[in-house]
Amino acid sequence: MxxxxxxxxxxxxxxxxxxxxxxxxxxxxxxxxxxxxxxxxxxxxxxxxGKQLAERTTTFAEFFENWIHIIKKNDVKETTFQNYLRTSNIVKKLFGDIQLKDLNDIVVQRKIDEYAKNHSRKTTHEVLLKIKTALRDAYARGYLATDFASLVKTRGKELPKRNKSLSITDLKKLRTYLLQNTDNEFNVLSLLALETGMRRGELLGIRPENLYVDVDDEYGIKVRHSISPTSEDTSLKTKNSKRDISINKEVYDILKAVPIKANGYFFDPDGFNQSAKLAQLLKKLDISKTTFHGLRDTHASFLFSKDIDIAYVSKRLGHINIQTTQNYYLELMPEKKHQQDADALNLLNSLSN
Missing domain, CATH: 3.30.160 (Double Stranded RNA Binding Domain)
Structure with missing residues (x-):
């Protein structure tokens, strides 16, 4: 020991x-x-x-912190590692001096439920996933007597979704304004979010060499980099994130006119305050509030509302698979939902005719 x-x-x-x-x-x-x-x-x-049972007197908080530095640091991207560091601070507050030998599913569940009182279900789930990974590793190394991680469940409040899709009416209003005011670089960035569904980091990572015009005179952007507020790593989120996205010539020309910054990118991260700036713009235009990421949701929902194939939408968004697209991004726009409701009722009414 x-x-x-x-x-x-x-x-x-x-x-x-x-x-x-x-x-x-x-x-x-x-x-x-x-x-x-x-x-x-x-x-x-x-x-x-063999089993390292002597180490079971180590606190879980200490084990978790050391585990992410020794094991996870070399296994994950820098941005993911930073997320683990933030989780480590949460683990310290939740578990305090509780030792590995005193852990079981009931103890961990109580701590997770405590955290869930003031956090959304989604946030709680993300924290628990990291804790479970550490618990399984501790069991595999003999620091825990049983593998109980799977018994701990996510709980928490289902908070209203912040990344709401804009209605088609609001989408048209915002897009028209952005096209008419391209002298402001934030407006160009927002326009690209609406037109491409790219993530914020991917938009900030666009360089001149990422623009293309193919042999059929189709215009587009090669997604190859992503800028993060927590890391200098510019690699993409997943291998599926590497993709080519088509855009129309008008938007292509607008982007080409943006001056290249000293670091070689079109856009300055500007403190990563895009959602705050968007909130001010939406308020000015009397448009329902959403986040900057909500523009990505709006793009996906609009394509879906126009019956664009889900496989195409999923590839355009850079998702790992279609299931991810279905689970998180394809909420119906209000107008589409009303249409679907009417169609469903008409079908049911036709049964009695």
Whole structure:
């Protein structure tokens, strides 16, 4: 079992090794306790050779923090790693000094339910997924006696969706305004969101070389980069995110006229305050409120309302599969819903004729 001892302003970490029939000690000194603990755990993990039951006295919060630095850091994108770091702070607040040996599904469920009181079901679910992954890893390494992660369920309030699709009426009003006021770069960015359904980071990641005109004089954007507020990693969210999106010539020419910034991109991230700017614009135009991501939802919902094939919509959005598109993005626009309601009632009425 590892030991951490403070010596002056330093922390000495020590672990026991058993090699070639002899017990040995491996020692190293660090400037902070967290660095010493992480080094000790990493070496304990590398020892392998059976169950590490002695480590069950480690708190779950400590295990989770060390686990994401040792295991997850090299397995996930930088933006995902930053999400794990934020979850680590949540785990510290929720679980405090609760040790691994004291964890079970009831304990974890109570903590998740506590978190769910002030958070949406979606947010709670995202936190729980990361916690479950850590719990399964802890079990696999022998730090937990049972694999109970699957027994813990997501609960929480179903909050109103913020990324609401605009109605067709509001979509037309907004699009007309944006086309008539392209001297403002935010308006161009918003227009592209409506016209392409691209994610905000993908729009901010457009470079001159990403624009294309093919042999059939079709215009488009090659989605190859994504700009994040939490990382310098510009790689795309998934392999399906790499795609070519067609646009009409008018929009293509509007984008081409935007001055290229010093970093080689068309748009400045501008503090990633796009949703706040959009809220001001929508209020000015007397249009229902939505987020900047809601423009992506609007694009998808509009295509769906016009009976565009769902496979095409899914590919255009860069989704992993059609199920993702169905689950999250294809809510009917109000006008389409009313039409579908009327069609359904007419079909039912025809049964009695």
């Amino acid at each position: 590892a030991s951490i001892v403070k010596r002056g302003n330093k922390f000495r970490a020590q672990i026991s090794l058993y090699k070639h029939g002899e017990h040995k000690k491996l020692t190293k000194t660090f400037g902070t306790k967290s660095d010493a603990t992480r080094w000790a755990l990493e070496n304990e993990l590398e020892k392998g050779n």
